[in-house]
Amino acid sequence: MRSPGELITTDVDEAVDALRAGGLVAIPTETVYGLAAVADRPDAVRRIYSIKGRPTDHPLIVHVAAADALDGWVDGWADGEPAAAVALAAACWPGPLTMLLRRGPRAGDWVTGGRDTVGVRVPAHPMTLTVLERLGGGLAAPSANRFGRVSPTTARHVFDDLGDLLDPNRDRILDGGACRVGVESTIVDLTVEPPQLLRAGAIDATTIARVLDVSVEGASGPSRAAGMLTSHYAPECRVVLAESDADVAQLVGRAEADGARVAVLDRTDDLVVAARLLYDDLRAADRDGVEVLVVRLPPAAGLGHALRDRLSKASAGR
Ligand code: TXA
Ligand code: MG
Numbered sequence: 001m002r003s004p005g006e007l008i009t010t011d012v013d014e015a016v017d018a019l020r021a022g023g024l025v026a027i028p029t030e031t032v033y034g035l036a037a038v039a040d041r042p043d044a045v046r047r048i049y050s051i052k053g054r055p056t057d058h059p060l061i062v063h064v065a066a067a068d069a070l071d072g073w074v075d076g077w078a079d080g081e082p083a084a085a086v087a088l089a090a091a092c093w094p095g096p097l098t099m100l101l102r103r104g105p106r107a108g109d110w111v112t113g114g115r116d117t118v119g120v121r122v123p124a125h126p127m128t129l130t131v132l133e134r135l136g137g138g139l140a141a142p143s144a145n146r147f148g149r150v151s152p153t154t155a156r157h158v159f160d161d162l163g164d165l166l167d168p169n170r171d172r173i174l175d176g177g178a179c180r181v182g183v184e185s186t187i188v189d190l191t192v193e194p195p196q197l198l199r200a201g202a203i204d205a206t207t208i209a210r211v212l213d214v215s216v217e218g219a220s221g222p223s224r225a226a227g228m229l230t231s232h233y234a235p236e237c238r239v240v241l242a243e244s245d246a247d248v249a250q251l252v253g254r255a256e257a258d259g260a261r262v263a264v265l266d267r268t269d270d271l272v273v274a275a276r277l278l279y280d281d282l283r284a285a286d287r288d289g290v291e292v293l294v295v296r297l298p299p300a301a302g303l304g305h306a307l308r309d310r311l312s313k314a315s316a317g318r
Contacts, residue, residue: 004159006168008175012127015174016134024048024166026144026158027063027131028176029123031096031185031201032151032279033158034063034141039073042110045140051165054147059113060140061098061185062120065132070120072106073138084212085190091211094124096181096202100189111140117191127176143184144173150235150279150314153179157283182276183306188216200305202275218305232313235282237290239315241297248296255292263288266296271303278307282314 009015015025019036022044027036035052037044039062049056062073067089071078080086085099103118112118120138123129132139143151144158152158155175166173186201188208196217197205205216240255242248248264255262265281267274285293295311298304 002163002168004156004163007163007166007171008155008159008173010127010175012130012134012174015127015131015172018170018172019131019135019139021170023170023172024051025131025171026152026155026162026166026173027123027125027128027139027141028155028174028179029063029125029128030094030180031123031183032153032179033144033155033173034061034123034139035144035158035162036063036139036141038135039111039138039140040106040108042108045110048140048142051162052142052145052147054142057113058142059115059117059119060111060142062107062111062118062138062140063123063128063132064120064138065129065136066122067093069132069136069138070104072104073118073120074107075102075104077101077104082190084195084214088188088190088208088211089122092203092207093122094129095122096124096185097121097208098185098187098199100187100191100198102191106138117189119187121185124180125176127174131174148232148234150233150282151184153182153276153279157279160283178276178280180276182278183303183310186306200309202303202306204302204305232316233279233282233310234314234316235293236286237282237293239282239293239295239311241295241311241315243297245296248294251292251294255294258292260291261289262292262294263290264294264296268296268298271298271307274298274307275303278310 098121107118186203187199209216
């Protein structure tokens with residue numbers, strides 16, 4: 001068993017050195033922690049897949065320090081193309097929005113899974129922005145959890161999931177505190193008309209539609225984003241969903257009648273807090289030996305869309 005002190009650091013220089021040497025660094029972002037490698041290094045990026053246990057055809061998001069660092073990663077970016085993406089970048093970055101765009105020559109197959117598109121984003125976390133500025137290029141990073149499991153929102157979560165798989169001689173977990181948003185970025189596909197929301201997040205379709213002055217197709221129905229599986233974000237316990245207080249009471253009663261250890265999660269009074277604490281709440285249920293977690297769903301509006309999406313995937317089990 002490794003100790004947290006072997007991997008967790010608050011030293012940005014240490015993180016930069018590890019990345020430059022080809023190691024992996026778990027980076028704090030405003031959404032969730034990412035497991036990052038320099039995006040131009042195929043060997044380092046391949047290690048992300050093996051440590052996560054992630055299928056290699058699930059592409060990674062490229063994170064950069066600012067929109068103007070996307071030259072080479074995105075086709076036509078140096079010429080101010082595509083205009084919709086430039087506008088969204090100005091309105092939403094740094095922030096919890098990932099855009100799918102035609103890839104440029106720098107976005108290798110090892111990052112895009114061989115697709116002709118690339119996902120890009122500027123994360124809003126001061127430590128990670130400093131790392132990106134010092135490195136100058138892009139960091140390929142998925143969420144820093146084992147494939148299919150609950151995303152990490154603290155450095156300790158990352159250590160609990162990946163501590164024994166990371167190498168203290170070359171990898172680090174950069175501790176930037178608890179993530180402010182708590183659910184993964186919104187993903188919008190700008191390679192189709194009209195743009196399509198592939199994953200709900202803190203920036204909702206209405207906001208994107210307002211910036212672009214076009215309609216945006218919602219994330220309902222079978223999603224086309226690679227790796228958007230029905231079952232995902234799953235804790236060990238069984239998650240059951242309640243649309244109303246009456247549903248909560250009924251589901252609790254049923255689980256208790258089965259002799260299960262039951263807990264209720266209801267943060268519908270404050271959805272910002274609900275999102276921030278969602279993954280910690282799911283992890284805490286497992287830690288406490290909860291067998292059935294009854295979750296009161298928020299209404300399907302704004303951040304409620306993202307919460308309902310993650311909770312329905314958590315409830316689909318593994
Ligand atoms: O908030 C976030 O987006 C976090 C932080 C670390 O930035 N990252 C994250 O990455 O959630 P990940 O890999 O766990 O989820 C990204 C999703 C995956 O389902 C991936 O397959 C999809 O986006 N994706 C990335 N690039 C894509 C592409 N070019 N085409 C289709 N899907 C893509
Ligand atoms: Mg993920």
